[in-house]
Amino acid sequence: MSQQTAAGTGPLGRLDEVKLRSRPWAATLILVGGLVALALGIAVSVSFGAADIQLPVVWNAIFHFNPDITDHQIIRELRLPRVLGGVMIGASFAVAGAVMQGMTRNPLADSGLMGINSGAGFALALCFAFMPNLPFMSLILYSFVGAGAGAAIVYGVGSLAKGGLTPARLVLAGAALSALLSALSEGVALYYKIGQDLAFWYAGGIAGTKWFQLKIMFPWVFAAVLGAIALSRSITMLSLGDDVAKGLGQRTGLVKLAGALIVLVLAGSSVSVVGAVGFIGLIIPHLTRYLVGVDYRWIIPCSAVLGSLLVVLADLAARTIIPQHETPLGAVLALIGVPFFLYLARKERREL
Structure with missing residues (x-):
């Protein structure tokens, strides 16, 4: 063991390699820079719209609100909940993607590509069809169930093939x-005539976000992000391989179960608000790893900040691409995400 560690091939040697490849200063x-940029992005996004509002008015509306x-x-009832919803959703999808990629060692892992988002969306379609008057809290819970079922089916089907589960x-x-x-979901929408109700979730967008949704969603997202940060050291070890993680004393099964629950909470709650928005969890973790290294103690919090910034800026772009008409947020993110996914897929194929 000592010879392996000295050579950098044992578990401790691999952990030292992680430390060398990490960039805490970055x-x-x-x-710091991301939080400053996020604050500026929020201010610009709140002030911009069909009725342009000056930044001093935004400041007064937030800190000296006058209902008259x-x-x-x-600002208070429409734009602020929309932007804050984008912050939470961006952080949720980005952290979920980072956790998935770290645990599975699959660079293509993302809640939108792993059946989690579509599972949650199908659960919402069934809720709209058979239980149309459900409160939002119940919708979130059903989204969790749908997300979990989608993930279980994907992993089950992928594992049945000869040679086991591969990326x-x-x-x-x-x-x-x-x-x-x-x-x-589309079939359910057509048969039960709920297409208009589901159209928002198909396109993906945060225009209709309300304060009561944020109040219900925030505790779930906050707890899940904190859980991901608490689990970050274990995820770093898992990203080195199960054998290395076990050699360092990690209970890999328990860590994977906790990580899966965190991903389901983050993706399920976000889909219930924003709908079928993908690629955030694919793009942001890769960008973050490139900038800060391979230590998930830095990757997860940085992914949360950069994911929030991406959604706020993408939502702002969605309102400016076609003046007087709003482009779906999912379409804007797909313009970035699809080329990035194709690049990653081609890179993985060359490395096989």
Whole structure:
């Protein structure tokens, strides 16, 4: 063991390699700079819209709210919950993607590609069809169930193939299940005439976010992100391989179960608000690893900040691409995400 460690091939040697490949100074810059950029992005996003509002008015609406002023009402009731919803959703999908990629060692892992988002969306379609008056809290719980079922089916189908579960099989199983569940959701929408109710979730967007949704969603997201940060050291070890993690004393099964629950909470709650928005959990963790290294103690918090910033800026772009008409947030993110996914898929194929 000591010879392996000295050579850098044993568990402790691999852990030392992680420390060498980490860049805490870059992570600190990203956290500080990202939070400043996020604050500026929120301010610009709140002030921009069909009725342009000056930043001093935004400041007064937040800290000196006057219900008799129309601009204050617009900011407080429409724009602020929309932007804060984007912050939470961006952080949720980005952290979920980082946790999935670290645990599975699959660079293509993302809640949108693994059947989790489509599973949650199908559960929402069934809720709208058979239980149309459900409170939002119940919708979130059913989203969790749908997300868990989608993930279980994808992993089960991917594991049945000869040779076991591989990154390529996982992505193919996820893509197939996502297509099936999307088709079933559309069939339910047509048969029960709830297409208009589901259209928002198909396109993906945060325009209709309300304060009561944020109040229900925030404790779940906050607890799950804190849980991911608490689990980050174990996820770093898992990213080195199960054998290395076990050699360092990790209970890999328990860590994977906790990580899976965190991903389901983050993805399920986000889909219940924003709908079928993908690629955040694919793009942001890769960008973060490139900037800060391979230590998930830095990757997870930096992913949360960068994911929030991406959604806020993408939502702002969705309102400016076509003036007077709003482009779906999911379409804007897909313009970035699809080329990035194809690049990663081609890179993985060359490395096989």
